[in-house]
Amino acid sequence: MLKPRRKPSWELPESALTDEQAYLNRRRFLAALGLGSISAGALALGGRNLIERAAAQDAPELAKLSAKRNAAYAVAERSQTAAPAPMRYNNFYEFTTNKEAVWELAQGFSLDPYALRVSGMVEKPGAIPLETVEQLGLEERIYRFRCVEAWSMTVPWIGVPLRKLLEHVGVKPGAKYVSFVSFYDPKQAPGQRTQTWYKWPYYEALRLDEAMSDLTLLVTGIYGRRLPPQNGAPLRLIVPWKYGFKSAKSIVQLKVTDKKPPTFWHDSQPKEYSWLSNVEPEVPHPRWSQARERHLTKKGAAGLSFEELETLPYNGYAQQVAKLYPGAGKKKK
Numbered sequence: 001m002l003k004p005r006r007k008p009s010w011e012l013p014e015s016a017l018t019d020e021q022a023y024l025n026r027r028r029f030l031a032a033l034g035l036g037s038i039s040a041g042a043l044a045l046g047g048r049n050l051i052e053r054a055a056a057q058d059a060p061e062l063a064k065l066s067a068k069r070n071a072a073y074a075v076a077e078r079s080q081t082a083a084p085a086p087m088r089y090n091n092f093y094e095f096t097t098n099k100e101a102v103w104e105l106a107q108g109f110s111l112d113p114y115a116l117r118v119s120g121m122v123e124k125p126g127a128i129p130l131e132t133v134e135q136l137g138l139e140e141r142i143y144r145f146r147c148v149e150a151w152s153m154t155v156p157w158i159g160v161p162l163r164k165l166l167e168h169v170g171v172k173p174g175a176k177y178v179s180f181v182s183f184y185d186p187k188q189a190p191g192q193r194t195q196t197w198y199k200w201p202y203y204e205a206l207r208l209d210e211a212m213s214d215l216t217l218l219v220t221g222i223y224g225r226r227l228p229p230q231n232g233a234p235l236r237l238i239v240p241w242k243y244g245f246k247s248a249k250s251i252v253q254l255k256v257t258d259k260k261p262p263t264f265w266h267d268s269q270p271k272e273y274s275w276l277s278n279v280e281p282e283v284p285h286p287r288w289s290q291a292r293e294r295h296l297t298k299k300g301a302a303g304l305s306f307e308e309l310e311t312l313p314y315n316g317y318a319q320q321v322a323k324l325y326p327g328a329g330k331k332k333k
């Protein structure tokens with residue numbers, strides 16, 4: 001997943017660009033000329049729908065979403081990342097691998113009319129509207145979030161513990177895992193068209209005991225507002241003691257099963273991304289150390305700012321989850 005640091009796309013010759021990068025370059029160029037709203041027809045370029053859509057949605061005002069803060073989940077040893085930084089630095093390969101370009105490419109993305117399809121070993125399978133999920137009990141929690149690439153952030157999410165949804169649908173005896181599938185819509189997601197070597201749609205999974213942990217959230221909001229597309233609208237998973245890729249975005253399907261489900265990154269590079277992928281600072285990734293992280297602090301006029309921090313075992317949630325992994329840390333080393 002970690003790629004060599006690239007030149008920003010607007011410094012590259014057009015010949016080196018993907019469709020999306022070329023499109024973003026043109027938008028920057030037009031914005032600089034004050035022509036941000038020039039008609040797409042006048043440009044006669046590829047990515048025309050994107051241009052029209054982005055022109056209409058340059059400053060989407062995200063709808064407010066309020067929920068009572070659960071003070072049990074404050075983060076003491078580091079400060080909260082200031083908005084909008086977490087909405088301007090994203091991993092969402094369905095759009096692009098360029099983290100600073102995701103937000104712009106994802107403007108206008110929508111899964112409406114949305115419902116989460118629940119199937120497998122449950123008493124009440126079916127399609128669950130977003131409102132029904134939220135009525136199970138929205139709360140706000142500040143969580144650490146650690147990407148496997150060694151960057152991190154601290155964010156106030158709004159969501160419902162996944163356990164409440166599993167109790168709502170009734171898990172059948174013998175179930176052992178929960179799997180999650182993200183959306184598939186290449187028309188809206190340029191990365192699904194161009195990165196054909198990945199097995200879209202994105203899929204992830206947890207053991208049932210992990211899914212039932214009080215920490216595991218189904219998230220619909222961030223910073224007191226509805227999730228923007230780039231952070232996984234309208235509904236995503238957040239599993240704060242695991243590397244960020246376990247927290248699948250824009251989920252459309254949830255399945256309860258007794259067989260270990262495959263997962264996207266583990267399937268693609270099993271030696272680099274384990275199935276469990278708990279945050280373990282003492283276990284290096286094959287290509288870099290996991291002992292420290294670049295913590296996103298803010299986005300200012302000059303760009304994104306980071307501070308270097310120590311990575312904590314289970315990302316600071318050992319007290320809550322170490323008991324789920326009784327053998328961990330006692331083997332080898």
Ligand SMILES: Nc1nc2c(c(=O)[nH]1)N[C@H]1C(S)=C(S)[C@@H](COP(=O)(O)O)O[C@H]1N2
Pocket residue numbers: 086089090091092093094146147148182202230231232243244245246247248249250
């Ligand atoms: N569907 C989907 N979910 C995804 C990803 C993705 O590419 N597609 N990237 C993952 C990775 S690697 C990280 S670090 C987080 C990033 O979430 P954020 O952009 O809200 O910070 O989303 C995770 N969930």
Ligand SMILES: [Mo]
Pocket residue numbers: 091146147148149243244245
């Ligand atoms: Mo990540």
